[in-house]
Amino acid sequence: MSVQDEAVVPRLAEAAIADDVGLLLAKLHAAGSVLNNKALAEFGLRERSYSVLRLACSGLEPTQRELAEFLSLDPSQIVALVDELEGRGLVYREQGRTDRRQKIVLATPEGERLHAGASAAIAACEHEQLAALTDAEAATLRKLLRKALWA
Amino acid sequence: MSVQDEAVVPRLAEAAIADDVGLLLAKLHAAGSVLNNKALAEFGLRERSYSVLRLACSGLEPTQRELAEFLSLDPSQIVALVDELEGRGLVYREQGRTDRRQKIVLATPEGERLHAGASAAIAACEHEQLAALTDAEAATLRKLLRKALWA
DNA sequence: GACGGATCATTGAAAATGTCAACGATTGGT
DNA sequence: ACCAATCGTTGACATTTTCAATGATCCGTC
Numbered sequence: 001m002s003v004q005d006e007a008v009v010p011r012l013a014e015a016a017i018a019d020d021v022g023l024l025l026a027k028l029h030a031a032g033s034v035l036n037n038k039a040l041a042e043f044g045l046r047e048r049s050y051s052v053l054r055l056a057c058s059g060l061e062p063t064q065r066e067l068a069e070f071l072s073l074d075p076s077q078i079v080a081l082v083d084e085l086e087g088r089g090l091v092y093r094e095q096g097r098t099d100r101r102q103k104i105v106l107a108t109p110e111g112e113r114l115h116a117g118a119s120a121a122i123a124a125c126e127h128e129q130l131a132a133l134t135d136a137e138a139a140t141l142r143k144l145l146r147k148a149l150w151a
Numbered sequence: 152m153s154v155q156d157e158a159v160v161p162r163l164a165e166a167a168i169a170d171d172v173g174l175l176l177a178k179l180h181a182a183g184s185v186l187n188n189k190a191l192a193e194f195g196l197r198e199r200s201y202s203v204l205r206l207a208c209s210g211l212e213p214t215q216r217e218l219a220e221f222l223s224l225d226p227s228q229i230v231a232l233v234d235e236l237e238g239r240g241l242v243y244r245e246q247g248r249t250d251r252r253q254k255i256v257l258a259t260p261e262g263e264r265l266h267a268g269a270s271a272a273i274a275a276c277e278h279e280q281l282a283a284l285t286d287a288e289a290a291t292l293r294k295l296l297r298k299a300l301w302a
Numbered sequence: 303g304a305c306g307g308a309t310c311a312t313t314g315a316a317a318a319t320g321t322c323a324a325c326g327a328t329t330g331g332t
Numbered sequence: 333a334c335c336a337a338t339c340g341t342t343g344a345c346a347t348t349t350t351c352a353a354t355g356a357t358c359c360g361t362c
Binding site: 008010016024032033036051126140141146151 | 159160161162163164165166167168169170171172173174175176177178179180181182183184187198202205206209211213217218220221222223270273276277280281283284288289291292293295296297298299300301302
């Protein structure tokens with residue numbers, strides 16, 4: 001679990017494709033997902049349900065459609081995720097403030113509690129994943145990713 | 152298709168989760184995949200098969216196991232991808248140099264030709280995806296991603 | 303030099319995910 | 333009051349992921 005362990009550079013990292021942003025994103029994302037899901041298992045969550053719970057805790061009162069777009073998921077997948085969280089009493093649906101078609105996803109007190117623990121675990125994962133970067137580099141990475149996404 | 156179009160910042164980008172590296176990677180990766188697959192369609196390729204073809208063209212003589220690990224895929228998925236490319240005459244298998252169990256994936260001249268066109272299209276996609284970043288920022292992003300992955 | 307455990311590509315099945323079209327309820331514009 | 337569009341939801345379908353099992357081959361040990 002030390003930094004050395006993950007510092008094994010595969011032979012193929014020499015290939016031109018190792019500079020393709022698409023591949024780099026895919027690899028880092030895949031590695032991170034494994035870490036995250038492993039860490040979230042103790043909370044009975046997966047990356048997806050954690051994201052929904054986290055947004056439900058944000059105070060932004062997200063509608064299911066907003067969740068779908070923001071998480072790059074199909075609206076029908078949000079239904080399943082919210083159903084599951086709601087069944088566990090972590091989240092509940094409320095009618096949209098101005099549009100009765102939409103449903104806002106909010107966290108229950110128990111959802112807030114679980115999120116507090118889970119988000120700490122995720123933060124630790126993130127730190128481990130970016131262990132090879134200095135704090136400044138990690139901040140730069142975040143900034144550039146945000147800029148690429150949202151200009 | 153202008154930069155403005157993709158510069159729409161969703162309301163939820165204010166949430167704390169919008170600073171989670173995991174989510175940023177997932178979103179940028181998802182958006183890039185859509186672009187890449189769209190661009191590769193004219194070559195009859197998808198992101199996965201393109202990656203295999205590209206590595207077959209690298210001169211590194213990758214074995215299927217190396218491809219699996221490098222692309223974060225199950226070995227059985229590599230079999231299917233190579234089967235397809237081989238069936239189209241873009242790639243062929245050769246016995247491992249020192250180990251007869253392993254199979255090296257190499258590109259045919261036709262595979263090389265297709266790869267030349269496809270890689271140009273992918274480069275254009277990448278440029279479009281990172282349009283909001285300066286060239287220096289894009290280079291920094293690549294560097295940080297590589298460092299995080301391979302220290 | 304033969305044995306036994308490990309590794310490789312391959313197959314196939316099962317589970318999880320992604321994609322898409324259709325529906326009722328509701329909205330907003332004409 | 334109507335019509336087109338949007339929201340959440342359901343269900344069907346395709347793709348992808350995951351995993352166990354297999355034959356061939358390698359490597360270390362006796």
